Amino acid sequence: MRVVKSLFIGFSAAALLTACTAGGDNPGTEYAPNMYHSVAYEPYSQIVDEDAGRWLTSIEYPDGHAEFFNSNKFNPHRMTMREPAPNTVSRNKQGWLPYRFGKDSLAYAAASIKNPLDSSAAVIAGGKLLYEMYCDHCHGAKGAGDGKVADKYAGVANLNSDALKNISEGHIFHVITHGKGLMWAHGSQINPEDRWKIAKYVKTLQK
Ligand code: HEC
Structure with a gap:
């Protein structure tokens, strides 16, 4: 019993430590990815890996992606948000153009x-x-x-x-x-x- 206990503690510690090795392009293991990356549609944050979250996918998505994929393939940079048309000038909340005279x-x-x-x-x-x-x-x-x-x-x-x-x-x-x-x-x-x-x-x- 003692051995099992210390093995368990050893494994947990090892798992924790390896999960923490992040750096460079590697974010490390994410235990709860949907806390880092919103599953909801968001303008900028998107998960482009179609297999992300395959392990818990329970729904069959028409294009076969897994649970966490939420990027829009057809938009620029695969963002959910569309980029404004070229030369667009932003207006303020009341719809007014900026005042340009210096x-x-x-x-x-x-x-x-x-x-x-x-x-x-x-x-x-x-x-x-x-x-x-x-x-x-x-x-x-x-x-x-x-x-x-x-x-x-x-x-x-x-x-x-x-x-x-x-x-x-x-x-x-x-x-x-x-x-x-x-x-x-x-x-x-x-x-x-x-x-x-x-x-x-x-x-x-x-x-
Ligand atoms: C902190 C004090 C202060 C506040 C607040 C302030 N003003 Fe003035 N205002 C001045 C002073 C001082 C001058 C004189 C500027 C100069 O000629 O050096 C002046 C000048 C002006 C002039 C004359 C400009 C010209 O062509 O000579 C107008 C018009 C004016 N203010 C309108 C306003 C309006 C409208 C507001 C509110 C949105 C306002 N001011 C708020 C201090 C103030």
Whole structure:
């Protein structure tokens, strides 16, 4: 009995140790492969070995592969996910194309880009809410450059000044996106649609 016990322990130890030898292209023995590789269809992770999991296959798959095979032979790189068509430009969650004018294109952007939103009460109300979140503390509730932060952060622009009261919505959009002078960029915090809403609201302040 003793011998059997020590043999058992010896074998288990040997099995454990050999299983752990991984390296180079060899991942070692996987005791529960479906914990490493999802059996579910996933976009990137796929098992291309048609025989993987043959030992526990209980279903007959039409093309004869074993349990863990889940790659798509017909897609590029055998991924489940299709690659986008060539020259595809990704849009953000709202379906907007990226804003491509660089920071130094203010004058051009101000003259050429138009606000795609209408001037409905809902858009203005949304713009007001966003203005209160992102701009009010510097520019003040009426845009006079007298927000709380402006006490400490000198040079906040008065949006109703003669120099600024006639700026276009494109100008405002561009400044929110890229910042200007002492004002930091807000393009990464505020999505394009919300930036346009704010631009609409700022115009109501400037009237
Ligand atoms: C941290 C304070 C701060 C915040 C927040 C801030 N601004 Fe400004 N803003 C400034 C300062 C400072 C200037 C003056 C920049 C300069 O000319 O150096 C300025 C300038 C501007 C101008 C005038 C640009 C020009 O052409 O001279 C506009 C328009 C403007 N801000 C809009 C906004 C809007 C809209 C928001 C909210 C999304 C916002 N700002 C948030 C500080 C701020």
